[in-house]
Amino acid sequence: MAVVELSNVGKRYPGAESLAVEDFNLTSEDGEFVVLVGPSGCGKTTTMRMIAGLEEHTEGAIKIGGRDVTGVAPKDRDIAMVFQSYALYPHMTVRDNMAFSLKLKKYAKSDIKKRVDDAAAVLGIEPLLDRKPRALSGGQRQRVALGRAIVRQPQVFLMDEPLSNLDAKLRVDMRAEIVKLHRKLGVTTFYVTHDQTEAMTMGQRIAVMKDGLVQQIDSPNTLYQHPANLFVAGFIGTPSMNFLTAEVSDNGQALSGPDFQLATDGPRRSVLADHGQTQVWAGIRPEHLHLSDSESADNRMQGQVEVVEPLGAMTMIQVLIGDTRVTAQIKPHQMVAMGDTVTLGCPSDKLYLFDKDSEMTLHGIDIGQSDAH
Amino acid sequence: MNKMSWPGKIGVNLLAWLVSILMFFPIFWLILSSFKTNALAAAREPAFIFSPTMASYVNALVNSNYWHYALNSVYTAVGSTLLCVVLGVPAAYSMAFRRSKRTDFTLLWMLSTKMLPAVGVLVPIYIVYKNLHLLDSALGLTLIYTAMNLPIVVWLLYTYFKDVPGEILEAAEIDGASLVDNIVRIVTPLALPGIISTGLLAIVLAWNEAFWAINITNVHGATLSVFVSGFKSARGQFWANMSAASTLSVLPILVAGWFTQRQLVRGLTFGAVK
Numbered sequence: 001m002a003v004v005e006l007s008n009v010g011k012r013y014p015g016a017e018s019l020a021v022e023d024f025n026l027t028s029e030d031g032e033f034v035v036l037v038g039p040s041g042c043g044k045t046t047t048m049r050m051i052a053g054l055e056e057h058t059e060g061a062i063k064i065g066g067r068d069v070t071g072v073a074p075k076d077r078d079i080a081m082v083f084q085s086y087a088l089y090p091h092m093t094v095r096d097n098m099a100f101s102l103k104l105k106k107y108a109k110s111d112i113k114k115r116v117d118d119a120a121a122v123l124g125i126e127p128l129l130d131r132k133p134r135a136l137s138g139g140q141r142q143r144v145a146l147g148r149a150i151v152r153q154p155q156v157f158l159m160d161e162p163l164s165n166l167d168a169k170l171r172v173d174m175r176a177e178i179v180k181l182h183r184k185l186g187v188t189t190f191y192v193t194h195d196q197t198e199a200m201t202m203g204q205r206i207a208v209m210k211d212g213l214v215q216q217i218d219s220p221n222t223l224y225q226h227p228a229n230l231f232v233a234g235f236i237g238t239p240s241m242n243f244l245t246a247e248v249s250d251n252g253q254a255l256s257g258p259d260f261q262l263a264t265d266g267p268r269r270s271v272l273a274d275h276g277q278t279q280v281w282a283g284i285r286p287e288h289l290h291l292s293d294s295e296s297a298d299n300r301m302q303g304q305v306e307v308v309e310p311l312g313a314m315t316m317i318q319v320l321i322g323d324t325r326v327t328a329q330i331k332p333h334q335m336v337a338m339g340d341t342v343t344l345g346c347p348s349d350k351l352y353l354f355d356k357d358s359e360m361t362l363h364g365i366d367i368g369q370s371d372a373h
Numbered sequence: 374m375n376k377m378s379w380p381g382k383i384g385v386n387l388l389a390w391l392v393s394i395l396m397f398f399p400i401f402w403l404i405l406s407s408f409k410t411n412a413l414a415a416a417r418e419p420a421f422i423f424s425p426t427m428a429s430y431v432n433a434l435v436n437s438n439y440w441h442y443a444l445n446s447v448y449t450a451v452g453s454t455l456l457c458v459v460l461g462v463p464a465a466y467s468m469a470f471r472r473s474k475r476t477d478f479t480l481l482w483m484l485s486t487k488m489l490p491a492v493g494v495l496v497p498i499y500i501v502y503k504n505l506h507l508l509d510s511a512l513g514l515t516l517i518y519t520a521m522n523l524p525i526v527v528w529l530l531y532t533y534f535k536d537v538p539g540e541i542l543e544a545a546e547i548d549g550a551s552l553v554d555n556i557v558r559i560v561t562p563l564a565l566p567g568i569i570s571t572g573l574l575a576i577v578l579a580w581n582e583a584f585w586a587i588n589i590t591n592v593h594g595a596t597l598s599v600f601v602s603g604f605k606s607a608r609g610q611f612w613a614n615m616s617a618a619s620t621l622s623v624l625p626i627l628v629a630g631w632f633t634q635r636q637l638v639r640g641l642t643f644g645a646v647k
């Protein structure tokens with residue numbers, strides 16, 4: 001187990017104009033489960049490969065267990081990696097796949113057997129040990145890939161989108177299983193995914209990335225409640241947060257735009273007054289919107305229903321407010337039909353505010369969205 | 374496929390037969406002639422029905438030192454192929470997995486050497502070989518065959534290696550595999566069908582080679598190609614003898630090809646099936 005420390009790490013691929021990863025700073029706790037999440041192409045894989053030593057970092061420094069690993073070969077970094085494609089050795093049995101690294105390290109035969117058997121027991125793949133990878137299902141291959149990583153008993157696990165080739169149901173099961181495995185082994189783990197649900201459910205800390213830059217590193221709850229900018233706010237949470245361009249009026253008392261008028265609470269009023277700009281981004285999560293019958297309320301948004309998606313436990317509707325499509329989560333018994341004109345309401349303390357140009361949050365970390373719905 | 378009408382089907386079948394017969398006829402004629410007497414084989418009227426004689430085979434196998442030439446053919450073909458594979462595997466590995474700016478150029482350049490007519494380098498090589506005492510030696514011929522086939526072998530191996538996913542090699546690297554481990558334990562077993570069919574191709578090319586064999590060997594290092602051409606001598610036309618010798622010289626490779634057919638096909642379609 002080890003602490004992984006990235007300071008100002010950057011990567012410029014040969015011939016590339018811009019950095020694929022820029023100024024990455026993160027120090028893991030010992031035994032922490034860190035998730036890197038972000039849209040495709042944001043530099044997650046590059047970051048992992050730099051930690052693994054498969055790619056050299058061109059800026060900054062990487063330390064594993066206190067040791068600077070610049071120029072240290074992957075095999076000497078005491079890490080194990082699980083690839084998206086699993087990268088099992090097709091010509092070897094499951095047992096040989098798992099034993100490969102130990103054989104190369106010249107472990108005694110009996111030690112190898114014991115370690116492989118132990119790992120196989122943990123993952124429930126004992127019956128598969130004599131099969132070749134081609135005779136395994138996707139989920140089984142995934143387990144073998146994990147097994148190959150854990151027999152090594154490394155200081156750090158690196159997993160790059162290990163579940164993205166599995167079907168939805170299996171993905172949810174394996175998600176839980178990897179978390180359980182992490183709890184059991186307590187090995188520092190870096191986990192890459194582009195799926196925010198996976199990130200939220202698995203990560204102790206999550207680094208949200210975009211275009212090679214870390215946007216925010218925080219616990220799942222903090223990311224959800226205090227997103228640092230518009231991108232994080234929109235990326236974390238499903239369905240995504242709604243964003244409206246709003247005019248600030250009455251010294252921050254109200255936010256308005258075509259077809260909507262939102263009243264602010266005390267803390268937001270002062271934030272807006274301090275900010276002093278006439279336009280801001282107002283963000284509202286779908287789960288904080290509700291159907292409101294009174295037109296007189298301070299917070300009201302009015303528009304035509306364009307889409308109705310009943311999901312059983314709840315219903316998602318999309319309402320055109322001005323020219324913005326706003327998603328709202330309503331109760332399943334509330335009957336709404338396409339084409340209806342509805343009024344939506346939102347509690348003032350659930351409003352998120354972002355600078356119109358920089359898209360950074362206007363809230364200090366303390367302003368807080370109340371946790372209760 | 375199955376939508377063809379029955380006259381169409383018959384037409385296609387006839388055509389296929391015709392083409393096959395046209396292609397097979399020279400071989401058929403060669404084998405037929407080998408069972409004739411020299412006089413009959415040289416006769417103006419082609420004879421299809423005659424009483425066969427084994428005289429030419431006896432002549433080739435007993436009186437003409439066939440085994441000496443055959444052994445040289447085996448040495449040079451197998452020897453050069455082994456050398457090609459031993460040199461070609463690391464070369465192809467570096468081109469497939471350690472690419473640099475010059476990789477594509479090097480590949481093209483290697484292939485372009487095949488465009489140079491062999492006659493162009495005959496004199497220089499002859500002189501060098503004379504000084505190195507490699508003329509008329511199986512070793513000398515083996516080295517030439519290695520040089521001759523290496524570009525093709527590297528190219529083919531390169532295409533097979535490119536089908537091995539890079540992540541597998543990276544996984545092995547993290548698992549602690551050295552460069553040699555990677556080549557020997559991962560890439561070679563994974564590309565084995567491809568390596569074997571490449572080797573078979575190199576053997577065939579070396580076995581059938583005549584230009585260099587005739588020009589730089591004579592007796593000691595001479596192969597079956599030299600043996601066959603020896604029948605086209607000043608002593609006159611010995612068509613039947615020559616046919617028997619030719620048959621005997623292509624026979625081993627045909628038999629080997631027959632037995633390795635499956636392997637060849639597997640190797641050539643390797644990657645497509647994965």
Ligand SMILES: Nc1ncnc2c1ncn2[C@@H]1O[C@H](COP(=O)(O)OP(=O)(O)O)[C@@H](O)[C@H]1O
Nearest residue numbers: 013014016020039040041042043044045046047
């Ligand atoms: N080997 C490479 N050479 C050049 N550019 C690369 C290479 N690998 C990735 N990139 C670029 O770096 C950026 C980040 O890629 P990557 O780390 O794979 O993103 P992610 O894993 O988040 O999808 C992308 O713009 C990609 O095009």
Ligand SMILES: [Mg+2]
Nearest residue numbers: 041044045046
């Ligand atoms: Mg990636």
